[in-house]
Amino acid sequence: MTLPDDLEYQTGFGNEHETEALPDALPKACFSPQKVPYGLYAEQFSSTAFTAPKHQNRRTWTYRIRPSAVQGDYQSWDHNPLLKTAPLRDLPPTPSQLRWGPLPAPEQPADFISGLTTIAANGDASTQIGTAIHLYAANQSMEKRFFYNADGELLIVPQAGALMICTELGRLQVSPGDIAVIPRGIKFRVDLLEEKASGYLCENYGAPLTLPERGPVGANGFANDRDFQYPVAWYEEKEGEFELICKFSGHLYACELNHSPLDVVAWVGTSAPYKYQLSRFNVINTVSYDHPDPSIFTVLTSQSDTPGVANLDFVIFPPRWMVAENTFRPPWYHRNIMSEFMGLVHGVYDAKEKGFVPGGSSLHNCMSPHGPEADVFKKASEADLKPVRYENTLAFMFESRYVYVPSKFAMESDIRQKDYIKCWSGLQKHFDPNQKP
Numbered sequence: 001m002t003l004p005d006d007l008e009y010q011t012g013f014g015n016e017h018e019t020e021a022l023p024d025a026l027p028k029a030c031f032s033p034q035k036v037p038y039g040l041y042a043e044q045f046s047s048t049a050f051t052a053p054k055h056q057n058r059r060t061w062t063y064r065i066r067p068s069a070v071q072g073d074y075q076s077w078d079h080n081p082l083l084k085t086a087p088l089r090d091l092p093p094t095p096s097q098l099r100w101g102p103l104p105a106p107e108q109p110a111d112f113i114s115g116l117t118t119i120a121a122n123g124d125a126s127t128q129i130g131t132a133i134h135l136y137a138a139n140q141s142m143e144k145r146f147f148y149n150a151d152g153e154l155l156i157v158p159q160a161g162a163l164m165i166c167t168e169l170g171r172l173q174v175s176p177g178d179i180a181v182i183p184r185g186i187k188f189r190v191d192l193l194e195e196k197a198s199g200y201l202c203e204n205y206g207a208p209l210t211l212p213e214r215g216p217v218g219a220n221g222f223a224n225d226r227d228f229q230y231p232v233a234w235y236e237e238k239e240g241e242f243e244l245i246c247k248f249s250g251h252l253y254a255c256e257l258n259h260s261p262l263d264v265v266a267w268v269g270t271s272a273p274y275k276y277q278l279s280r281f282n283v284i285n286t287v288s289y290d291h292p293d294p295s296i297f298t299v300l301t302s303q304s305d306t307p308g309v310a311n312l313d314f315v316i317f318p319p320r321w322m323v324a325e326n327t328f329r330p331p332w333y334h335r336n337i338m339s340e341f342m343g344l345v346h347g348v349y350d351a352k353e354k355g356f357v358p359g360g361s362s363l364h365n366c367m368s369p370h371g372p373e374a375d376v377f378k379k380a381s382e383a384d385l386k387p388v389r390y391e392n393t394l395a396f397m398f399e400s401r402y403v404y405v406p407s408k409f410a411m412e413s414d415i416r417q418k419d420y421i422k423c424w425s426g427l428q429k430h431f432d433p434n435q436k437p
């Protein structure tokens with residue numbers, strides 16, 4: 001369900017946005033004046049190295065009631081043993097094709113952070129390489145708890161239930177069909193707008209997500225810059241007993257706060273949380289023949305140090321027309337150097353009509369063979385190739401150059417579909433050397 005979203009946003013991917021919740025709160029002629037309007041403190045927030053190339057540089061100046069340094073001592077926080085960080089060492093990486101059903105709804109109270117479960121991770125957070133994939137399942141708002149993640153940027157893909165993500169830089173409302181991205185280090189709280197909420201969370205240890213190049217497609221297409229929505233300044237002036245949780249180099253810490261950290265009255269900069277409605281994606285595909293590589297469906301990419309080889313590609317399979325002639329239309333059988341983790345927001349995915357259910361996941365690691373299940377192969381091989389519209393479907397992929405290591409929970413939990421590979425066992429031999437091509 002999509003709840004109406006009446007919040008105000010600023011638009012434009014990666015723009016230097018500026019916003020103030022009180023008139024003239026934003027200093028005009030410099031970033032760090034001797035006295036900030038309204039008695040605020042200036043604090044710079046850097047998401048990239050000071051010296052990162054200009055087109056990649058992301059930093060934001062915040063003007064806040066108290067500097068972030070006003071907080072208690074960090075103590076270790078051990079309330080979520082299922083939240084893990086790469087490198088995962090409990091089990092060896094596996095080339096086995098894996099699939100999972102959704103997580104059951106939590107029986108105990110769980111918020112967005114305490115209700116996180118890690119399914120897989122790759123790379124190494126301490127070297128800022130790789131990603132982790134978690135599922136969230138929450139039945140309560142974070143209330144007096146706030147969180148920031150020093151290990152990476154967070155890409156939230158809601159699957160059920162609308163969320164109000166209250167951040168230092170303002171609020172984002174997201175429903176299934178939207179995504180939100182929270183920069184590394186930004187403090188936030190997630191409020192549930194419905195009784196429960198669940199979805200996927202990709203933690204990107206690497207370079208911040210950005211739009212892929214458009215190449216010969218030109219200046220428009222795929223995810224258009226104008227459709228990315230950034231919050232306007234919004235603050236809470238609240239005193240009391242609050243808790244700030246942080247994930248730092250794979251460890252969870254908490255410190256006490258005597259005020260809400262969402263106290264930024266004005267900000268200007270290029271590093272900020274944002275949301276994007278996936279239905280805005282301009283889908284580009286063949287109008288002649290063959291099934292193009294799924295990179296044509298890339299919404300956002302986190303580049304590694306090798307050009308064209310992603311730390312993380314976020315790819316979607318949205319509703320679209322399928323018109324390819326003389327073509328086997330579903331994904332082909334394939335083996336890929338990149339590792340592919342998939343999820344389903346709603347509907348049915350064209351390669352897997354059974355077993356891959358909304359809220360579920362699959363993993364096909366580097367070079368592990370996969371493709372349509374047996375029934376899909378049969379149907380697609382005989383289909384009448386008239387134009388058809390794929391409706392009510394939204395699958396996605398977190399694709400990475402690094403092998404995903406599943407968590408112990410993922411391998412041992414009942415949500416793992418241990419018979420997944422049987423989906424290909426019905427593929428019969430049809431070879432006939434005497435058949436005329």
Ligand SMILES: O=C(O)Cc1cc(O)ccc1O
Pocket residue numbers: 291292293294330331332334340351364370371397
């Ligand atoms: O494996 C998958 O289902 C994802 C995928 C989809 C597609 O259309 C082409 C290649 C690919 O890896």
Ligand SMILES: [Fe+2]
Pocket residue numbers: 334336340364370
């Ligand atoms: Fe694939």
